[in-house]
Amino acid sequence: MSVKEAAPPRAAPRQHGQTAKPRRRSGQWWVPWLFLAPALILFLYFKFIPMAQAVSMSVQEVRPYLGNTWVGTANYSEILSSDSFRSAMGNTIVLAIGQTFGSMVLGFGLALLVEGQTRKLTFIRSAAFLPVVVPLAVVAELWRIMYHPTSDGLLNQLLGLIGLGPSGFINDPDTSLASIAVTGIWRGAPYDMMIFLAGLAGIDRGLYEAATVDGASTRQRILHVTLPGLRPVFAILFVLAAVRGFRSFTEVFLLTNGGPNGSTEVVMTLIYKLGLEQNRLGVGSAGAVLLFVATLVLTVCVQLLRRRRTA
Amino acid sequence: MGKALTWVALGMGAVLVVGGCGTSGAPKVEQDSKAPLELWTRTTPGGDGEKGMKKLAAAFEAKTGQKIQVTAIFDDFETKLSQRAAQKDLPDIVMNDSSQLGTMVSQGIVREVDLSKVPGTDQLLESALSSAKAGDGKVYGVPYSAQASALLIRKDWRAKTGLPVPKTWEQFTALAKAFTTQDPDGNGKSDTYGLAVPGSTKRGYASWYFSNFLWAAGGDFIAKQPDGHYKPAMSTPESTAAVKWFRDLACTDKVIQPGAATMDTPPTNETFEAGKTGMYVVGPYLMPRFDKSLGKDKYEVVPMPKGAKDSTVLAEGGSVYLMAGSANEAAQNSFASYVISPEGQKLGMEGDKAFSVQLPVNKSVDVTTVRDDPRWKVYADVYRDHARYAPSIPNWTPIRQDSADTINALIADCGLNLETEMSTLDGKLSAALSKQGVGAS
Numbered sequence: 001m002s003v004k005e006a007a008p009p010r011a012a013p014r015q016h017g018q019t020a021k022p023r024r025r026s027g028q029w030w031v032p033w034l035f036l037a038p039a040l041i042l043f044l045y046f047k048f049i050p051m052a053q054a055v056s057m058s059v060q061e062v063r064p065y066l067g068n069t070w071v072g073t074a075n076y077s078e079i080l081s082s083d084s085f086r087s088a089m090g091n092t093i094v095l096a097i098g099q100t101f102g103s104m105v106l107g108f109g110l111a112l113l114v115e116g117q118t119r120k121l122t123f124i125r126s127a128a129f130l131p132v133v134v135p136l137a138v139v140a141e142l143w144r145i146m147y148h149p150t151s152d153g154l155l156n157q158l159l160g161l162i163g164l165g166p167s168g169f170i171n172d173p174d175t176s177l178a179s180i181a182v183t184g185i186w187r188g189a190p191y192d193m194m195i196f197l198a199g200l201a202g203i204d205r206g207l208y209e210a211a212t213v214d215g216a217s218t219r220q221r222i223l224h225v226t227l228p229g230l231r232p233v234f235a236i237l238f239v240l241a242a243v244r245g246f247r248s249f250t251e252v253f254l255l256t257n258g259g260p261n262g263s264t265e266v267v268m269t270l271i272y273k274l275g276l277e278q279n280r281l282g283v284g285s286a287g288a289v290l291l292f293v294a295t296l297v298l299t300v301c302v303q304l305l306r307r308r309r310t311a
Numbered sequence: 312m313g314k315a316l317t318w319v320a321l322g323m324g325a326v327l328v329v330g331g332c333g334t335s336g337a338p339k340v341e342q343d344s345k346a347p348l349e350l351w352t353r354t355t356p357g358g359d360g361e362k363g364m365k366k367l368a369a370a371f372e373a374k375t376g377q378k379i380q381v382t383a384i385f386d387d388f389e390t391k392l393s394q395r396a397a398q399k400d401l402p403d404i405v406m407n408d409s410s411q412l413g414t415m416v417s418q419g420i421v422r423e424v425d426l427s428k429v430p431g432t433d434q435l436l437e438s439a440l441s442s443a444k445a446g447d448g449k450v451y452g453v454p455y456s457a458q459a460s461a462l463l464i465r466k467d468w469r470a471k472t473g474l475p476v477p478k479t480w481e482q483f484t485a486l487a488k489a490f491t492t493q494d495p496d497g498n499g500k501s502d503t504y505g506l507a508v509p510g511s512t513k514r515g516y517a518s519w520y521f522s523n524f525l526w527a528a529g530g531d532f533i534a535k536q537p538d539g540h541y542k543p544a545m546s547t548p549e550s551t552a553a554v555k556w557f558r559d560l561a562c563t564d565k566v567i568q569p570g571a572a573t574m575d576t577p578p579t580n581e582t583f584e585a586g587k588t589g590m591y592v593v594g595p596y597l598m599p600r601f602d603k604s605l606g607k608d609k610y611e612v613v614p615m616p617k618g619a620k621d622s623t624v625l626a627e628g629g630s631v632y633l634m635a636g637s638a639n640e641a642a643q644n645s646f647a648s649y650v651i652s653p654e655g656q657k658l659g660m661e662g663d664k665a666f667s668v669q670l671p672v673n674k675s676v677d678v679t680t681v682r683d684d685p686r687w688k689v690y691a692d693v694y695r696d697h698a699r700y701a702p703s704i705p706n707w708t709p710i711r712q713d714s715a716d717t718i719n720a721l722i723a724d725c726g727l728n729l730e731t732e733m734s735t736l737d738g739k740l741s742a743a744l745s746k747q748g749v750g751a752s
Contacts, residue, residue, distance in 0.1 A: 064396035065635060066419035144578075149569040152502060171570050173724045257513045260572040260723025262716060276390050277514065278708045279414050 051292070054285045062281035075286035084262065084270060085287065092266040095181055095252075096245025102185035103241055104234070107192025112222070114193070115200050125197070129190045136187070140254035143183045144170070147255075170256050173263035180264055183251050188244065192237055199233035200226070235306045239299055246295050267291050346639040347378035348646060349402040351392070352667075356383040359599070363667035364406065367659055371649045377642045389414070396420050401634040403643055406667075409442045409628045410701055412452055416445045417705045421632045422640075424450045430648045431673070439672040442700040443630055446749060452630035453647040456659065458594040458669040459698035460523050460624040461690055463601070465589040466611045468495035468503075477616040480556065483590075487566035490589035505566030507588035509579040510722050515711035516575055517718040521557055522625045523592050526699055527618025528553035532714055533702065533740060540751035541704060543740035545714065546733040552619065554721065555729055562725035572723035594627065595690045599664045612686040614693050626698030628672070657681050670694050709743040 058075055060068040079085045114125050131139065146154040147169035159165030169179040207225045216224070249268035252258065258265035258273070267287060275284025350368060354360025361383035368379045384391055388407065395401050401420055415421045424443070426432045432440070435454065443452040464476070469486065472493055477483040487505025489495070496503055509516040518532075525531065530550030533541040544550055561567040568574075568582045580597065582588040584604040591597075592615065601610060615624050631650055633643040649655045653676050659668030660681045670678055670691050678691045701707050717736040721727055744750030 063418050064393050064420075065399070065401070144573075150502070152500075168569075171572050171723060173720075256573045257511050257575070259510075259512045259716075259719045261720030261727070273712060276387070278706065278712060279389065279393070279418065281393070 054288050054292075057282055058285035058289045060282050062285070064281075068282075071282065075282045076290070079274075079283055079286050079290070084265065085267070087262060088258075088265045088267045088270040091177060091264060092246060092248070092268075095177060095184070095248055095264075095266060096242055098178070098181035099184040099188055099245045099248070100238065100241040102181060103188035103192045104237060106185055106189035107237075108196055110189060110193040111196035111200060112226075115197060125194075129194060131187045131189075132191045132194075134187075136250040137254060139183065139187055140251050143179075143186075143251075144255060147171075147179060170264075171260060173261045176256055176260060176263045180248075180252055180255055183255065184245075184248065187251075188241065192241065195233060195237055196230065199230045203229035232306075235302060239302050242298055242302075243295055246291060246298075340636050340638050342640060343638045344641055346637075346642070347380060348404055348637075348639060348642050350379055350381050350404040350406065350646075351388075351402045352381065352383050352406040353385060353388045353408065354383050355385045358383070359664040360667065362665040363659065363662065366662075366665065367650065367655065367667055370655070370658055371646055374649065375642075375645060377645065379642075379646065392420070393418075399636065401636055403634055403637040403639060404646060405632040405634055406455070406629055407632065409452070409454055409630045410707055411632075412443060412445060412630065413703060413705045413707050415632060416451050420635055421451045422635045422637075424453060424633060424647070425644075426450060428644045429453060429651075431651050432648075434653075434673045434675055435651060436672050436674055436695075438626065438698070438700065439628060442626075442628060442703075444703055446703050446705055452632045453651060454628050454630045454672050455647075455650040455656075456668040456670065457626065457628040457672050457694055457698075458596065459626045459690060459694035460592050460594055460615065461693050462613050462615050463583070463591045463593060463597075463610050464613060465490070465495070465586070465609060467609060468589045469611075471495050471497075476611070476613050479616050480618055483616045484560070484564060484566070487560065487590060488564055491564075491566045495589060496586050502587065504568040504582075504588045505564075505590055506560060506568070507579050507583045507591040508561075508567045508571040508722075509574050509576045510561075510567075510571040510719055511573055511575040512712070512715045512719050513575040515708065515715040517572075517722070518711045518715035519625070520592065521554075521714075521718050522701070523615060523623075524557050524618065525550060525553045526623035526625070527615065527621060528556070529618070529620030530554075532710055533704075533744065535702065536751045538751065539749075541702070541744050541749050542751045543737040543744065545717075545740065546730070546737045549619065551729065551733055554718070554733065557718075558721045558725075558729065561722040567722065572719055592624075595669050595687065598686065602663075612689050614689060614697070622693075622697045623699050624693060624697055626694060626700045628669075628700075629667075704744070704749050705747040709746075710740055713739045713743060 057068070059070065059072060061071050061075075062068050110128055114121050114128060148154065148156065149166065149168045149171045150156065151160055151166040153166065153169075155169065156166040159167060167175055170176045203226065207229070208221060211221045211225050247268060248266050249272070252264055252266050252269050253272065256264045258269045268291070271284045271287040271291070274287065275281045350364070352360065352364045354364065361381065364383065365381050368381050371377065372379055382402070389411070392401070392405065396418065405415075405421075412421075424432075432453065436457070439454040439457050440450070443450050443454050445451050462477075464486075468490055469476070472486065472489040472495060474486050474489055475482065477486050490503055490505040492501065494501060494503065509520055511517065522532070528549055530547060530553040531544040532550075534544040534547075535541055545554075561571065568579075568588050571579070574582075579591075580600070583591045584601060586605075598612070615622050631647045633640070633647065637643055650659065651673055653673055656668055656671045656673045656676045657680075660666050660671065660678065670687075678687050701711075704710070714736060717732050721729065721732060741750055745752075
């Protein structure tokens with residue numbers, strides 16, 4: 001996003017080696033771009049050009065074979081004025097917030113529990129990381145089985161043990177969105193955990209020792225040493241998780257496809273329905289562009305907040 | 312930050328410039344009678360459907376010497392077709408659901424069929440041929456296969472309850488209740504249900520399934536007016552009664568399998584196979600699968616019981632679409648002609664699994680001459696006497712989608728007010744119809 005971060009390093013750190021020539025070390029300005037080129041070309045071809053096409057499609061009525069016709073902002077006004085888009089936007093925001101905070105809290109808890117260096121912990125960490133590696137289609141099918149709505153369903157049996165239920169989970173409009181959020185948290189938390197672990201490793205051990213010497217309790221150490229030390233990690237995770245939350249598609253598509261009664265319809269499933277099932281690619285693209293703008297605004301806001309705090 | 316915003320603005324500008332390069336117009340292609348045909352069929356790659364289609368294509372090749380290449384695609388078929396359309400390089404022939412006609416015509420990717428150049432089209436069943444006519448009265452496809460819905464019942468379960476094959480909706484409900492409450496599988500648990508329903512909104516399944524009940528009750532999604540335009544018809548007394556009856560199966564009688572509201576067809580098929588549901592309204596294409604997984608002797612195929620009006624069920628089928636921009640229109644025509652010829656139809660129906668034709672569309676071909684299985688006769692009779700296709704409007708998908716959303720909502724949330732939902736749905740259907748230019752004012 002920012003120019004400063006994207007700019008190539010001007011010069012390699014100066015070293016007084018015996019073999020390499022200093023002139024080749026500093027290199028030409030285009031050398032870093034040369035190394036970046038393969039990635040940039042791939043990005044251009046598979047990301048930026050399709051994105052550009054989505055923007056251009058959003059102002060046209062798309063008929064791939066007959067040729068598109070310019071309709072101006074009609075697609076936007078149609079999608080913005082539709083109730084289904086507004087309710088999908090609401091569901092998306094609720095789902096994004098729920099998944100973001102749920103995954104962060106659970107991920108942080110997991111990270112604290114498995115922090116350390118013994119061999120057993122490596123195994124446990126890998127085990128905890130598994131949900132991230134499992135394909136989402138498998139995750140969805142697994143949870144569909146667990147969410148079976150009768151009292152002999154897996155989760156309903158557990159609920160039955162504590163005298164609750166049976167819950168309809170994804171089949172009940174009141175609980176469907178929360179159920180999908182739980183699935184998302186289950187999958188997202190280990191990912192957050194890994195980033196937290198990396199952040200935890202960067203915190204100076206001396207601070208903990210000093211705090212212990214000063215008589216700080218575990219709670220105080222977490223509150224006054226760990227959390228402040230993790231501030232940049234939180235910022236990055238927040239952006240990543242929010243973007244991920246906004247783009248939730250696969251688990252919703254596979255578990256409920258927006259139902260029952262539209263209670264889990266998110267922007268992505270709506271775009272899919274409009275664009276690919278009803279073949280109204282123009283209106284679908286307009287929705288996609290709006291989602292992109294919303295994500296962009298969110299990212300920029302977080303960056304601004306972060307900069308203000310560090311400044 | 313200001314700098315970053317400038318970059319964003321520049322990026323967006325570039326995006327608009329790149330995107331502005333539009334294209335238009337369908338190209339005219341020089342004809343080449345030797346050009347090989349590329350055929351796309353909507354079926355699972357590597358599956359029996361593909362084998363059946365390859366067999367048919369091979370027979371055509373052997374007979375005419377015309378080369379033909381079969382590609383089977385199942386997932387996102389329409390999306391992939393759109394991509395090829397954008398490249399102006401469509402396959403020559405697409406074999407897909409007849410209900411896709413309106414969408415394909417409005418995209419301009421199929422060419423009009425000149426019936427005089429496709430010998431044998433005069434042999435087609437009236438109802439099948441009418442499914443290939445678009446709203447403008449012109450023919451844009453050649454139907455090659457037909458199917459209708461019939462009722463599958465667990466024979467052993469029904470024997471246990473001692474109830475007859477349902478002839479009316481009352482008997483149907485009674486049987487469904489018996490399957491739900493009388494523990495027909497005898498495992499001592501109440502874990503069986505009367506009716507399997509794919510009630511998800513994916514591809515509009517909820518609406519697709521419900522149409523079998525809606526039409527039998529005399530209701531309709533949309534009603535054709537004398538001037539050829541359409542009015543929404545979901546809040547008529549007949550439609551409302553049908554919805555109420557269907558909803559009671561889920562909400563009051565609780566005979567529909569739990570989780571129906573989020574199930575598309577694969578998990579619903581499994582409930583029937585696994586002995587969790589005792590009745591299922593489906594087309595003949597699932598028989599080979601159930602014969603294998605459940606056993607041929609475990610279930611029976613009967614016509615749907617009579618509703619308030621009659622026993623109308625949903626008819627569907629496959630059509631050969633002759634795609635625009637083909638370099639070999641003559642071969643397109645002759646392939647379509649071959650598939651609907653008695654020889655092609657019989658060949659397409661042969662085999663226990665790898666058949667590409669469900670029910671013949673050629674008047675002179677009788678399904679019983681190829682398959683001596685009486686269950687096929689049931690399907691053939693239902694198709695001939697009681698089946699009805701979805702209406703030909705420019706794009707049926709939004710109608711199906713909107714009504715699926717409402718049916719799905721009603722079976723998932725038993726607290727919703729039915730009349731309100733029906734009139735909201737009518738509002739949506741009305742908007743969808745007028746957007747397509749076929750709405751009655």
